[in-house]
Amino acid sequence: MLKLFEVTTAELSADQVIARLADPGNGAVVTFVGVVRDNTDGRPVLYLEYEAYPEMAEEMLRQIGAEVQQRWESIRQVAIVHRVGRLGIGEASVVIALSAAHRPEMFDALHYAIDRLKEIVPIWKKEVWSDGSEWRSEK
Amino acid sequence: MKVRVRLFAALREAAGMAQMEVELPSQARVQDLMDSLALQYPALRSQLDFVRAAVNRQYVSPTAGLRDGDEVALVPPVCGG
Numbered sequence: 001m002l003k004l005f006e007v008t009t010a011e012l013s014a015d016q017v018i019a020r021l022a023d024p025g026n027g028a029v030v031t032f033v034g035v036v037r038d039n040t041d042g043r044p045v046l047y048l049e050y051e052a053y054p055e056m057a058e059e060m061l062r063q064i065g066a067e068v069q070q071r072w073e074s075i076r077q078v079a080i081v082h083r084v085g086r087l088g089i090g091e092a093s094v095v096i097a098l099s100a101a102h103r104p105e106m107f108d109a110l111h112y113a114i115d116r117l118k119e120i121v122p123i124w125k126k127e128v129w130s131d132g133s134e135w136r137s138e139k
Numbered sequence: 140m141k142v143r144v145r146l147f148a149a150l151r152e153a154a155g156m157a158q159m160e161v162e163l164p165s166q167a168r169v170q171d172l173m174d175s176l177a178l179q180y181p182a183l184r185s186q187l188d189f190v191r192a193a194v195n196r197q198y199v200s201p202t203a204g205l206r207d208g209d210e211v212a213l214v215p216p217v218c219g220g
Contacts, residue, residue, distance in 0.1 A: 050219075053145065053147055056196040118217070118218070119217070120198075121217060121219045122147065126148070135148045135149040135218070137218055138216060138217065
């Protein structure tokens with residue numbers, strides 16, 4: 001059975017994460033997909049290396065799901081899947097999917113989830129350029 | 140007592156290892172561990188200032204006590220997503 005909160009090395013598919021929420025009571029699903037960009041502040045990026053503290057990262061993803069459902073009672077399910085390892089330009093690094101019977105609170109809840117992920121989940125990314133590399137920090 | 144320290148990202152690269160066993164006095168707190176590492180590994184000192192400690196996969200304050208067998212992760216500023 002697929003996990004709702006997962007850190008994986010496998011390629012991500014938004015459809016596959018949405019499928020984890022399948023429930024006939026759902027009237028809407030919102031998703032966020034983080035994608036590797038080809039530059040930072042104009043500097044060309046070759047690829048990113050993502051690293052995680054996997055056991056704790058999955059626990060923090062689960063915690064974010066619980067926080068979302070506590071704060072927005074209309075959210076029925078939350079799934080957050082983050083990929084680690086070497087990711088190329090255009091590849092998805094994270095997919096967050098939320099389901100509800102109706103849509104009103106979903107966008108706020110999704111926004112909260114990605115902001116919170118960037119705040120507490122023990123995952124790091126290293127940017128690699130043609131002339132060096134750097135571990136990023138969230139600005 | 141002995142704790143297992145886990146290092147990640149830039150800290151892992153600077154230390155040249157992903158984990159280490161550290162011996163500490165029995166009443167040691169997280170801050171004591173950090174001070175001990177800063178002394179033992181001067182190359183890590185500047186990065187240790189920005190690290191958040193997680194004991195057994197929960198974030199803790201520097202005053203949190205440690206017990207034999209704890210896993211202490213040194214979490215540099217996170218950057219997921």
